[in-house]
Amino acid sequence: MRPTPVVTVVRYLLLDRVTYLVLPWVWAAFGFVLDVVVLQLIPAGHGDGRWVGGLVAVPLVMLVVGAQSVARALPFALALGVSRRTYFLAATALALGLSMGFGLVVAIGRIVERTTGGWGIGMAYFRVPRLLDGPWYLSWLTATTVLVLMFVYGMWYGLVYRRAGLPGTTAFAAAQLGVLALAALATTWAHGWTGVGHYLGTLTATGLTGALAAVVAVLLTGGFATIRRVTI
Amino acid sequence: MTPAISAAGLERRYRDHRALTDVAFEVDTPCITGLLGRNGAGKSTLLRILAGQEFATAGHVRVFGAEPLEDDTVLRRMILVREDQTYPDLRVRHAVAAAALLYPNWDADLAGTLLDAYDLPPARPVKKLSRGMRTALGLTIGLAARAELTLFDEPCAGLDGVARALFYDQLLADYAAHPRCIVLSTHLIDEAAELLDRVLVLDRGRLILDAPADDLRGTMTSVTGPADSVERLIAGRTTLDRRTMGTRTTAVMVGRLDDRDRELADHLRLRLERVTLQQLAGYAAEQHDRTGLTAARTP
Numbered sequence: 001m002r003p004t005p006v007v008t009v010v011r012y013l014l015l016d017r018v019t020y021l022v023l024p025w026v027w028a029a030f031g032f033v034l035d036v037v038v039l040q041l042i043p044a045g046h047g048d049g050r051w052v053g054g055l056v057a058v059p060l061v062m063l064v065v066g067a068q069s070v071a072r073a074l075p076f077a078l079a080l081g082v083s084r085r086t087y088f089l090a091a092t093a094l095a096l097g098l099s100m101g102f103g104l105v106v107a108i109g110r111i112v113e114r115t116t117g118g119w120g121i122g123m124a125y126f127r128v129p130r131l132l133d134g135p136w137y138l139s140w141l142t143a144t145t146v147l148v149l150m151f152v153y154g155m156w157y158g159l160v161y162r163r164a165g166l167p168g169t170t171a172f173a174a175a176q177l178g179v180l181a182l183a184a185l186a187t188t189w190a191h192g193w194t195g196v197g198h199y200l201g202t203l204t205a206t207g208l209t210g211a212l213a214a215v216v217a218v219l220l221t222g223g224f225a226t227i228r229r230v231t232i
Numbered sequence: 233m234t235p236a237i238s239a240a241g242l243e244r245r246y247r248d249h250r251a252l253t254d255v256a257f258e259v260d261t262p263c264i265t266g267l268l269g270r271n272g273a274g275k276s277t278l279l280r281i282l283a284g285q286e287f288a289t290a291g292h293v294r295v296f297g298a299e300p301l302e303d304d305t306v307l308r309r310m311i312l313v314r315e316d317q318t319y320p321d322l323r324v325r326h327a328v329a330a331a332a333l334l335y336p337n338w339d340a341d342l343a344g345t346l347l348d349a350y351d352l353p354p355a356r357p358v359k360k361l362s363r364g365m366r367t368a369l370g371l372t373i374g375l376a377a378r379a380e381l382t383l384f385d386e387p388c389a390g391l392d393g394v395a396r397a398l399f400y401d402q403l404l405a406d407y408a409a410h411p412r413c414i415v416l417s418t419h420l421i422d423e424a425a426e427l428l429d430r431v432l433v434l435d436r437g438r439l440i441l442d443a444p445a446d447d448l449r450g451t452m453t454s455v456t457g458p459a460d461s462v463e464r465l466i467a468g469r470t471t472l473d474r475r476t477m478g479t480r481t482t483a484v485m486v487g488r489l490d491d492r493d494r495e496l497a498d499h500l501r502l503r504l505e506r507v508t509l510q511q512l513a514g515y516a517a518e519q520h521d522r523t524g525l526t527a528a529r530t531p
Contacts (some may be wrong), residue, residue, distance in 0.1 A: 008334060072318055074315070076318060083284070
């Protein structure tokens with residue numbers, strides 16, 4: 001008998017349409033409306049675009065959706081004879097597909113936003129300074145990478161929680177904070193903050209997308225290593 | 233022929249607890265096997281290892297001749313229906329559609345029949361189902377999947393008597409039409425006893441009994457009557473239990489009765505009752521050294 005195709009498991013995941021297809025769009029629309037309302041209430045500044053940050057809701061929803069994808073759908077998939085490896089590949093493929101869809105909407109939204117003068121109110125909903133700048137295809141790539149990153153990060157958290165419970169998840173988060181604190185300490189001891197500031201100042205959207213893609217690779221490796229030993 | 237399931241030296245340890253110890257057995261197909269034992273005996277752990285959901289600490293399992301863990305070609309041929317199954321945020325029809333996607337032998341007609349029989353509303357979210365209805369959903373999926381190896385872990389938990397009877401009838405009818413390997417883990421042993429071809433009894437993680445169900449029927453008898461008459465019949469036989477109330481005694485004896493024994497019992501006005509599989513599993517767990525029953529299967 002042939003192994004379960006990854007696409008079949010993607011279809012299985014997409015049976016939960018609300019989580020994967022409705023929720024992120026609802027939050028994106030909600031963020032958009034909220035931004036419009038906020039900009040109507042505050043006086044216009046002198047900048048060329050007023051960024052309110054409603055788009056941040058979408059990556060945050062992707063984080064939650066990623067965690068959700070292993071919290072409830074994984075146990076049922078394993079009961080139905082899907083291997084952990086196939087499930088992980090399918091969830092990753094779904095993350096990529098969803099992110100490409102959202103990324104395309106972001107890229108198109110940027111074009112519309114620019115041509116309409118920020119939706120007629122100077123609003124920068126889709127344009128994020130330094131991150132979603134440049135040509136449309138670069139915005140698409142960057143948005144896709146960010147959304148995949150958030151989904152996979154959420155999925156890894158969900159897997160750690162399933163494997164190690166709340167204490168393990170807390171330790172997992174604490175370990176990441178510890179690594180960041182150590183890096184900050186090391187930078188301080190090496191008097192490297194000027195260099196870091198210079199590097200961030202010169203980082204282009206392309207460079208940032210590459211760095212985020214590298215983080216995605218690390219998260220995928222960690223997530224896969226975690227799911228291999230998950231028990232249900 | 234390759235057995236449907238084989239396990240050897242199987243062990244599962246959790247820090248200070250041994251859930252399974254040196255479990256070894258083989259199950260051929262087609263066959264309905266009862267995996268029996270008290271709560272905490274290790275039944276669910278064993279089924280989860282068979283389904284690749286749990287890891288063995290030592291030993292190995294083979295399903296259709298291959299290690300099931302992370303092997304899609306093997307996993308796709310089996311299904312594990314659990315009492316405590318976690319479902320995604322799906323409606324009943326979506327949960328059924330999920331199984332239909334993943335099982336090549338899925339029987340949509342049977343699934344529809346069972347949904348109707350169990351009064352499961354297809355549009356209702358699974359999380360809104362009662363415990364019994366969730367169990368019924370699991371049974372529907374488990375039967376309609378027609379997986380070559382179907383594992384039911386406490387399949388009747390939360391079901392009322394009518395629904396349990398319906399399940400046993402459906403199971404038997406579907407098995408007769410589509411013979412395959414079915415493993416039932418249950419503590420409602422007597423209800424399922426008539427279905428079983430094989431019996432495996434686990435006690436505190438050890439396999440203490442592995443025998444064809446037919447071989448077990450009649451291997452123990454409960455004898456009730458005047459104390460001296462009971463003593464006369466059971467003289468020289470192994471007894472597992474003896475209770476006296478006034479002048480009457482009830483004893484459980486090991487060994488089959490022949491016609492002479494029955495004539496003598498009739499003459500002594502003794503009442504003979506077959507020990508049920510449930511009681512037999514209990515005696516096997518408590519006094520397996522004395523029952524003469526063994527975990528080593530006779531070829």
